[in-house]
Amino acid sequence: MSAKHASRSDLDDDAKAIVGGDRVALGRAITLIESAKPEDQVRAQRLLELLLPRTGKTIRVGISGVPGAGKSTLIDQLGLNLVALGTKVAVLAVDPTSTRSGGSILGDKTRMGRLASEQGAFIRPSPAGDSLGGVTKTTRETIALAEAAGYDVVLVETVGVGQSETAVSNMVDVFVVVGIPGAGDELQGIKRGLLELADVIAVNKADGDQVERANRAAMEYRTALHILAAGNPNWSPEVLTVSARDNTGLDALWTKVEERHAALEKSGGLVARRAEQAVAWMREIFEQRLLAAFKGSKEVGRRWTEMEKKVRSGEMTPTAAAEKLGRLAGIGEG
Ligand SMILES: Nc1nc2c(ncn2[C@@H]2O[C@H](COP(=O)(O)OP(=O)(O)OP(=O)(O)O)[C@@H](O)[C@H]2O)c(=O)[nH]1
Ligand SMILES: [Mg+2]
Incomplete structure (x- = not known):
């Protein structure tokens, strides 16, 4: 098929199908975006232009934290809670190092197994990226597609050990850092740079005999943030404890995320932030x-x-x- 001809009406049809909620069309469009072929890239950009007016009406949330903090488990449960309320949830991942042991693509697929089988959810593992730039471009454009497809919430998981967390914070409205129980030593494990990106910190695994330690960790985070935020009056992240496993604290977490989002929207900060992100992109x-x-x-x-x-x-x-x-x-x- 010649890309020059057949493309116009094809693309219109694709755009309509995506807006109409056709998951196959959405998946196909993402594959087009992920393709390295120049002619696919041209088509992908045309499609995105057609869909641009349909984008932007979502809450975009980044979820980061050290490996094994429970990000995928949390997204699975939070996603289920949202879907139960009739919210449509898209989950994406930024993971340029997909060979990373213990996590990444396969792990996420199985760990979000319950959410993956929901009609109201769409999960797209990150492509096997060879560069952060490539993966983030794909993820940003996939966010736009998911928005056009009518998803209300986009959750982007990334592990907080490289540069990917900064990249993700530059494509979302609200950034959540998932922490783990344990005071002092474990806190050191979280990079200061990661904390500085946080709007909300959720200390996960506050269950069983770890509740006490989780509470203590939350206190330590508050202290650390207090010091970090000293020179920045516009930044005051929230800290709470949750258990992704037991589904406790996740409603409170979501309320915080929504509050942050609403405040941004009301102040005009959301439009400004997204505009700035687009230009930076x-x-x-x-x-x-x-x-x-x-x-x-x-x-x-x-x-x-x-x-x-x-x-x-x-x-x-x-x-x-x-x-x-x-x-x-x-x-x-x-
Ligand atoms: N006790 C307890 N365990 C949890 C909780 N959430 C996750 N886990 C466990 O922690 C481990 C890691 O969970 P994941 O959800 O894969 O963590 P992740 O942060 O996505 O990990 P990576 O993607 O590899 O960085 C698994 O064994 C989970 O079962 C929780 O709330 N409580
Ligand atoms: Mg994970």
């Missing part, structure tokens, strides 16, 4: 393209290793070498 894609074109240039490719060697040996300064490569690629002055 444009910049990011442009930089990626630029870098790819730059490195793809034959002349640059030929001279890259030589420049690296010269910089390593101190024969050239990094700036001079970068500028030289830039000139070879036709970027930059002179």
Whole structure:
């Protein structure tokens, strides 16, 4: 099929099907977005443009935390609770390191097994990404598709040990960090950078004989946040304890998320935040393209290793070498 011709009406049909709630069409569109083929990318972008007016009417929530904190279990239960209320829930994941042991794609599929079988839920594991940039582009665009398909809530899971949590915080409205019981030592395990992204911290596994420890951990988080927030009057994250396993505290968690979202919406902060995110996203894609074109240039490719060697040996300064490569690629002055 020639992409040039058949495409217009095809795309219109696809868009209509997605808006109409056709899950197969939605899945197909996501596959198109994930495709690396240039002609698929063109179609994907056209489809997204058609659907753009239908996007944005959701609550976008990022869920992060150390490996094994219970993110998937929490999303499964929270998702079930929401679906029971008639809310349509889409779950996505950002995981550029899908070889990570114990978690990731297969694990998430089975851990969200109950939610996966719900009609009102849509779960899409993250693609086997080779770069964070690629996976986040896919995830952002998949959020847009899910919104056009009528999902009310989008939950994005990511593990909080790399850069993916920052990437996810830049595509959601409210960011939840899942913590675990245990004071002091375990708190150190959570990067300060992760805490700084949080709107809500849910200390999970507050069940059985861990309730006491979970409460203590919550206290420690409050203290830590108090110190971190000292210079920032606009930031005051909430801390609560939950058990994803026993489904306790999750209603309170969701209420907090909704409150945050509503406050953002009321203040105009939501529109501003999303606009800022969209522009940052444009910049990011442009930089990626630029870098790819730059490195793809034959002349640059030929001279890259030589420049690296010269910089390593101190024969050239990094700036001079970068500028030289830039000139070879036709970027930059002179
Ligand atoms: N006791 C208890 N165990 C839990 C709870 N939530 C999750 N777990 C257990 O913690 C382990 C990890 O749960 P996951 O939901 O896979 O955690 P995750 O944060 O998604 O893990 P990764 O995706 O690998 O980073 C599993 O054995 C769960 O059964 C909880 O509320 N209470
Ligand atoms: Mg998980």
